[in-house]
Amino acid sequence: MLILLIIGLLEPPSYVRAYDRPNDGGGAIVIEWEPVSDTLLKGYEIFRRKAGEEKFRKIAYVGKGRNSFVNSIGIKDGLKYEYAVRSVGIDGSYSELSIPAPPVASYPQWFKKHKINTLLAIAIYLFLLVYFTQAAKGKELFIRRISGLDHLDEAVGRATEMGKPILYVPGISGMSDIATIASINILSPVAKKAAEYDTPIIVPNRDPIVTMVAQEVVKEAYTEAGRPDAFKRENVFFLSDSQFAYAAGVDGIMVREKPATNLFIGMFYAESLILAETGNMTGAIQIAGTDAVAQLPFFIAACDYTIMGEELYAASAYLSRDPKLVGSIKAQDWGKALLMGLVVLGSILSLFNIDLILKFFATI
Amino acid sequence: MGFWDRFLKIDRRWIFLVVWIAVVIPLIKPLGLPTHITPPVQKLYDFIDDLQGEEKAVLLSFDFDPSTMPELLPMGVAIIRHCFAKKIPIIVYGGLYPQGVGMAKMAIDMAKTDFPDIVYGRDYVFLGYVPGVSLVILSIGESIQGTFGNDYFGNRLDTLPLTMSVDNYEKIGIVVDLSGSSIPAAWINYAYQRYGCRIGCGTTAVSAAQYYPYLQTGQFVGMLGGLKGAAEYEELLERNGIPTGRREATIGMDAQSVVHLLIILLIILGNIGFFYVRRRERRV
Amino acid sequence: MRRTFPLVIAFIMGFVMMIQYFIPHPISQKFYKIMVQQWLIIISIFFYVFAWRSFGLYHINKIKRRKEGWWASVVAFVGVFFMLLAGFGDRIPGFGNFIVKYFNFDDLYNYMFAPLQATMFSLLAFFIASAAFRAFKARTLEATLLLVTATIVMLGRVPLGASLWKGLPEVVEWILMYPNMAAQRGIMIGVGLGMIATSLKIILGIERSYLGGD
Numbered sequence: 113m114l115i116l117l118i119i120g121l122l123e124p125p126s127y128v129r130a131y132d133r134p135n136d137g138g139g140a141i142v143i144e145w146e147p148v149s150d151t152l153l154k155g156y157e158i159f160r161r162k163a164g165e166e167k168f169r170k171i172a173y174v175g176k177g178r179n180s181f182v183n184s185i186g187i188k189d190g191l192k193y194e195y196a197v198r199s200v201g202i203d204g205s206y207s208e209l210s211i212p213a214p215p216v217a218s219y220p221q222w223f224k225k226h227k228i229n230t231l232l233a234i235a236i237y238l239f240l241l242v243y244f245t246q247a248a249k250g251k252e253l254f255i256r257r258i259s260g261l262d263h264l265d266e267a268v269g270r271a272t273e274m275g276k277p278i279l280y281v282p283g284i285s286g287m288s289d290i291a292t293i294a295s296i297n298i299l300s301p302v303a304k305k306a307a308e309y310d311t312p313i314i315v316p317n318r319d320p321i322v323t324m325v326a327q328e329v330v331k332e333a334y335t336e337a338g339r340p341d342a343f344k345r346e347n348v349f350f351l352s353d354s355q356f357a358y359a360a361g362v363d364g365i366m367v368r369e370k371p372a373t374n375l376f377i378g379m380f381y382a383e384s385l386i387l388a389e390t391g392n393m394t395g396a397i398q399i400a401g402t403d404a405v406a407q408l409p410f411f412i413a414a415c416d417y418t419i420m421g422e423e424l425y426a427a428s429a430y431l432s433r434d435p436k437l438v439g440s441i442k443a444q445d446w447g448k449a450l451l452m453g454l455v456v457l458g459s460i461l462s463l464f465n466i467d468l469i470l471k472f473f474a475t476i
Numbered sequence: 477m478g479f480w481d482r483f484l485k486i487d488r489r490w491i492f493l494v495v496w497i498a499v500v501i502p503l504i505k506p507l508g509l510p511t512h513i514t515p516p517v518q519k520l521y522d523f524i525d526d527l528q529g530e531e532k533a534v535l536l537s538f539d540f541d542p543s544t545m546p547e548l549l550p551m552g553v554a555i556i557r558h559c560f561a562k563k564i565p566i567i568v569y570g571g572l573y574p575q576g577v578g579m580a581k582m583a584i585d586m587a588k589t590d591f592p593d594i595v596y597g598r599d600y601v602f603l604g605y606v607p608g609v610s611l612v613i614l615s616i617g618e619s620i621q622g623t624f625g626n627d628y629f630g631n632r633l634d635t636l637p638l639t640m641s642v643d644n645y646e647k648i649g650i651v652v653d654l655s656g657s658s659i660p661a662a663w664i665n666y667a668y669q670r671y672g673c674r675i676g677c678g679t680t681a682v683s684a685a686q687y688y689p690y691l692q693t694g695q696f697v698g699m700l701g702g703l704k705g706a707a708e709y710e711e712l713l714e715r716n717g718i719p720t721g722r723r724e725a726t727i728g729m730d731a732q733s734v735v736h737l738l739i740i741l742l743i744i745l746g747n748i749g750f751f752y753v754r755r756r757e758r759r760v
Numbered sequence: 761m762r763r764t765f766p767l768v769i770a771f772i773m774g775f776v777m778m779i780q781y782f783i784p785h786p787i788s789q790k791f792y793k794i795m796v797q798q799w800l801i802i803i804s805i806f807f808y809v810f811a812w813r814s815f816g817l818y819h820i821n822k823i824k825r826r827k828e829g830w831w832a833s834v835v836a837f838v839g840v841f842f843m844l845l846a847g848f849g850d851r852i853p854g855f856g857n858f859i860v861k862y863f864n865f866d867d868l869y870n871y872m873f874a875p876l877q878a879t880m881f882s883l884l885a886f887f888i889a890s891a892a893f894r895a896f897k898a899r900t901l902e903a904t905l906l907l908v909t910a911t912i913v914m915l916g917r918v919p920l921g922a923s924l925w926k927g928l929p930e931v932v933e934w935i936l937m938y939p940n941m942a943a944q945r946g947i948m949i950g951v952g953l954g955m956i957a958t959s960l961k962i963i964l965g966i967e968r969s970y971l972g973g974d
Contacts (some may be wrong), residue, residue, distance in 0.1 A: 137784040160787075172646060175530055182671075184618065185644065227782055234778070234956075241960055290955045293962065297969035302817075320811030321804065325970065346821050350814035356543050356880035366565065368828045381657060382881060383544065389887040393488070403951045405944060406682050410888075413895040421947050422954030425769045428969050436966050444957040448950065488890040495889045512929045534903035542874035543881035578869055594973055607801070611793070681917070688941040691950070733920035735885065740911050742893040747907070750897045 115445025122199040122207035123148050125156060125179075130195045130213040133182060135227070138220030140184040143195045145210065147179040154202040158183070163192035163215040182242070192217045225445060229472055236450070242442040255441055257471035260399050260419035261430050264298075267373040267397050268305045276372035277312035278302070281362060281387065282326060283378015283402070284318040284355060290425065291403045292322060296329055297428040298401070303333035303377065307342060315348040318358045323350040359383035363390040370394050376411065377424070378399040388414035401427070478756075480749040491742065500719070502730035509733055511711040511726060516691055519542050520676045520698025523650060523714045524558055529695035532563040532649035533642040537663070538583065539655035539707075541575035544680055545741045546751060548654045550706035551678040552583035554713060555652060559719040560599065565638050567648075569603045570628060572612060572659060577605050578612040579626065590719035604628040609659075613666040617645050617673075645673040649672040652676040656683055664695050678705065765963045774963030843868060909935060 125145035133140040141157055155175045155248065159168035160183065174181055187193070192215035199207040271278045280302060282295040299315070306313040315330065317323040327348045334343035351361040363386065374391040376384070376398065384400075384407040391398050392414050400411035401419030411418045419427065422444070429437035458469030524534060536555055540548045559566035568584055570577030584602060588594055596602075603624050606612050615623040620643050621633040633639040642648060651667055653660045654676065660677040660752055667673040674697050681702025690696045700709055706725035713720045775794075780788050819833035846868050849859030898904040915921035916932030961967035 135784055137786045137789050171530060174646075175532075181646070222783055222785050224782050224784055231782060232931060238960060241957065241964070241966075245966060284817075290958050293970050294958060295966075297967065300969045320807035320814075323814055324807065324810060329970070346818055349818040350811040352815075353811070354877070355541075356877045360880055364829060364832065382680070382884065385887050385891065386880065386883055389891055392891075403954070405686050405947050405951070410891070413891040414887075422950045423956035428967060432969075437961070440957055440961050440966060444953055447957070448953055451949065451953070470881045488893075490887045491890045491893060495886050499885070509923055511919055512922040512926075514929060514933055542877040545874065545878055546882070578866075578874065582870075685936060685940055686944050686948075688936055689945050692937065692941060702917075707919075729919055733918035735889070736914045736918050737920060739889050739892050740914055742889060743896045743907065743911070746893050746896065747898055750899075 115145075122150060122152060122205055124199055124207040124210040125197045126210065128195065128197050128210045128213045130193070130216045132216060132218045135224040136222055138189040138218050139187045139427040140182055141187060141193060141216055141218050142180060142182050143161070143197065145197050147176075148199050148207075150199070150201075150202065152201045152205070153199055154198045156181075156197050157200055157206075159196045159209060160200070161194050161348075163194055168194075168196055168209065168212075183316075186451055187218050188221060189218050215314045227466050229474075237443070237444045237447050240446050241440055244443040244446070245436045245439040248435040248442065251435065253435070253438045253442055255426065255430055255438060257432055258419060258423050258426065260401055260417035260423070261427055263348065263397075263399060263417050264302060264375075264431070265305065267375070267399055268302065268309065268311065271306075271372040271399055272309040272311045274372040277314050277369055278306055278373045278375065279362075279366060279369070279371040279396075280313055280315045280375045281378070282315065282317060282322060283380055284358060284383065285379035286319045287321045287325060291379040292319075294403075294427060295401070296325055297323075298377050298431065299326060299377075300329050300333050301431050304337045306382070307334040307337035307339045310339070310342065312347060314365060314369065315373065316351040316358070316362055317349065318351065318355075320350055320353075322407050323348065326380075355381065355383055356386075359386045362387055365389050366394050366396070371396055374398045376415070377419070379410075380404050380407045385410040385414060391415075480752045484746065484749045484753065490749060494738065495735060497745040498734045499731045502734050507730040507733070508728055509730055511707050511729065513708050513712060514705075516696075516699040516701070517705055517708040517712070518698070520652070520700065521558070521709060523674070523676065523697045524555070524564065524652075525562065525716075528562045528565050530649060531641070532636065532647055533567050534559055535567045535569060535648050535651045536580075537569045537651060537653045537655075537659075538571040538576035538580040539573060539653055539659040540571070540579060541573065542579070544656035545579060547680050547703050547706065548656065548678060549583055550703070550728075551700045551709060552579070552654050553586045553721070554706060554709040554725070555678075556583055556587035556600075557590070557718060557720065558709075558713060560587060560594050561713075563599065564649075565598075566600045567603060567638070567642065567643065568600060570605050572605075572609045572662075574605045581628075586686070586721065590721060596629070598638060601633070601636055601638045602628040608665055610655065610662055613663060614670070615666065617671045619643050645671040648673055650674045650676050652678060656677040656680040660687065660696070661690070664690060665745070668695055703732060763968070763971055766971060767968065771963055771965060772909075774959070 125148055128143065128145040130141055130143045133142045140406050145156070153176045155173055156178070157170050157180050158172045158174070160171045161168045171183060171185070172181055183195070194211040194212045194215050197214040198209050280299060282299060283289070283292050284293050287293065303313055308429040312332065315326050317326055326407060327345060331340070331345075333341050334340055352358045367390065371394075374396045376387055377400065380387075380402050381404065384402070384404070388398060388400060388411055398415040399417045399419070401424045402408065402411065403421050403424055405421070408418065408420055426441050429441050454469055458473070461468065462470055508572060527534065536552060538552060556566060556568065558564070560640055568580050570580045580602065584600070594600065600651070604627070606624060608615070612623060617736050620639055624633060626632055627639075628637065645667060651663055651673055653663045656679060660675070661677060668675050675695065676697045676699070677690075678700040679702075681704070684699065684701030684705070687696065687699055691699055703725050707729045710720050710723045710726050714723075779794055819836055822833045842863060845859060846863040846865040849863060850856040852859065862963045896907050896910065898907055912928070913932050913935060915924070916928040921928040921932070958967065962970070
């Protein structure tokens with residue numbers, strides 16, 4: 113069968129260049145070209161051959177809106193390849209192959225240069241953290257009032273007066289979630305207070321690792337309070353790892369045990385309102401704390417006090433008043449102030465088409 | 477105790493009953509309210525539509541479980557119908573969580589009833605669950621065949637025409653992620669940032685508000701927010717002559733409209749009662 | 761030693777993973793794959809054994825002491841047993857076909873598990889109505905602003921709103937794209953910085969409450 117290749121009037125792309133994709137682990141080459149302006153253009157076909165070979169093989173097709181392509185399949189690091197591109201017309205015609213780009217090889221890099229802004233930001237933040245934690249020694253630094261945390265004592269006291277247990281829900285995420293770690297940080301002083309007042313504390317968990325950690329934290333808290341005998345392991349348990357089965361289980365505990373105080377602290381998803389509203393029905397005082405932005409409105413509507421977003425992370429410092437931890441909150445605030453300043457400055461500069469700060473924050 | 481005092485202290489079970497009535501009646505007797513199309517939905521529709529004839533596939537990822545099925549499943553069904561009608565190859569991915577596979581299977585079964593000429597392996601492929609979340613997203617950038625090996629039914633991917641030609645993000649026009657959690661952000665972090673693959677999102681109404689920053693920056697091509705987003709997509713299909721089946725999202729919107737109105741009414745009445753009682757107490 | 765050893769591990773691994781993020785070389789990526797993806801999965805699986813033990817002890821305790829709602833614990837055990845049977849039963853020689861016919865996993869999932877989950881989620885519709893009725897009171901200026909905005913968004917997000925006034929959906933889109941997005945972004949930035957600070961505190965050993973005690 114004779115195949116007739118129709119080489120039409122389409123121009124091939126010019127200035128085809130290829131280079132090792134930067135900031136990667138190798139195995140990828142970027143091909144770029146000057147776009148062809150032709151109404152008949154449909155797209156481009158990219159061809160490749162190993163350096164020294166004669167024949168080009170087609171490896172990809174891209175639409176007309178693109179003028180670059182990343183070849184990451186079939187590339188061996190250190191081996192040189194040549195690339196050429198040809199235009200494809202809407203009528204099925206093709207241009208000639210472009211002048212091939214000089215041979216290029218891919219290599220793995222040891223550092224992501226485009227992340228230098230991230231590294232710099234971490235270094236600045238680390239400096240602020242170390243500076244303020246050291247500077248805070250022997251000083252009383254100011255933290256504004258966080259209503260939810262102020263009322264924790266009152267909430268525990270209420271449960272003691274009523275002779276009812278405290279229900280502590282540490283969220284439904286795992287230990288890799290910062291909100292869960294923050295929740296465990298709050299669980300410790302709450303459990304200690306509960307131990308001192310001889311008030312039962314029930315901690316149902318969704319994650320097995322969180323269950324283990326919570327058991328250890330509560331046990332340590334009871335030991336610190338001088339009541340190791342009062343610790344009941346069966347009060348800190350794994351309930352279910354299914355989101356709504358967990359919510360149903362906690363609701364059941366609230367309806368049966370009727371805790372006087374409900375603490376919902378950690379990461380929550382859609383079950384937040386189910387938990388909070390059921391708790392409200394039982395007449396408990398409720399304090400919620402989460403960094404899940406979407407769930408905050410539900411907690412605010414159904415709970416007495418809500419710890420919002422980063423207030424949760426400040427809880428450990430706020431409750432213990434440890435100078436180092438309070439100093440770290442200061443560092444956080446200064447970091448935020450610096451960021452806000454850069455945002456305002458960048459916005460003003462961009463009005464005059466100076467995008468220096470914009471470029472600094474750009475990620476690739 | 478006056479009327480307003482009793483009203484403010486009403487047993488919440490009466491409210492539950494009224495809500496139940498407000499939901500059930502429009503489902504039995506649909507109101508047929510018109511659907512207004514919003515820009516995020518239109519953009520997603522247009523982007524997928526423009527893939528027709530491009531030799532690129534849509535990757536539709538079902539990253540949700542039965543709890544969010546009422547909102548997200550209609551979106552999946554509508555997008556699959558769109559692709560079937562316009563002959564856009566679609567890879568239906570059972571998702572980054574195991575429970576998504578059941579949802580994806582349901583969506584395919586519901587969508588394909590109106591398209592008898594659709595051929596499995598050529599027009600669509602169904603991929604099952606592989607553990608790893610971010611690892612899977614990254615691995616798809618290298619090779620779909622390498623990541624999955626076989627499809628959900630056990631067929632080798634290197635024997636199916638669709639996955640023989642579409643093996644990574646280079647040949648994927650858009651990834652549409654249906655999720656009620658933060659998974660869409662993971663697709664942006666790995667698929668968009670690293671491979672430049674365009675991402676669309678279908679999410680619950682509660683989560684939609686937090687994804688507007690991604691829409692504004694262009695990281696999301698478009699977004700379907702909640703049942704309304706699904707209803708808008710169904711409306712767009714209808715307007716373009718594509719079979720829409722039962723239009724479950726649109727039917728559900730009638731009920732949602734009535735319930736929203738009911739909640740607004742309850743809030744207004746609650747505030748009237750609140751101000752009345754407060755004024756009376758101040759007078760005393 | 762009991763507290764020092766975990767702190768040392770946290771410090772070393774924290775810095776190693778921080779450095780790993782900046783190195784794209786395949787050696788670094790392999791390390792990440794092994795340490796985070798594979799190790800984490802293996803460790804999580806072992807913890808599930810403890811989780812099942814905890815689950816079992818909790819419910820057995822409830823049944824033994826006939827605590828209120830102990831029958832629900834019986835239901836929990838029955839549910840676990842039948843789902844396990846449905847999942848693995850087809851491999852039992854001689855009973856495989858019987859299990860597949862009468863305890864089909866797909867059927868249990870589609871007709872029991874899925875509707876139960878959807879039902880729990882649908883409770884939100886009822887709860888939001890009662891929570892809104894109770895909590896949305898115009899006590900202060902901010903609460904009034906919240907109330908008015910919520911009403912506009914609630915109306916505009918349903919077809920009824922567009923039927924009342926054509927321009928309402930555009931107003932709602934504006935609210936979501938500008939004030940809402942600005943607030944969301946602000947909270948996201950704050951939460952992001954808080955996460956960095958908390959993570960650095962844990963890595964540096966400044967934050968130790970998660971280990972329990974002082």
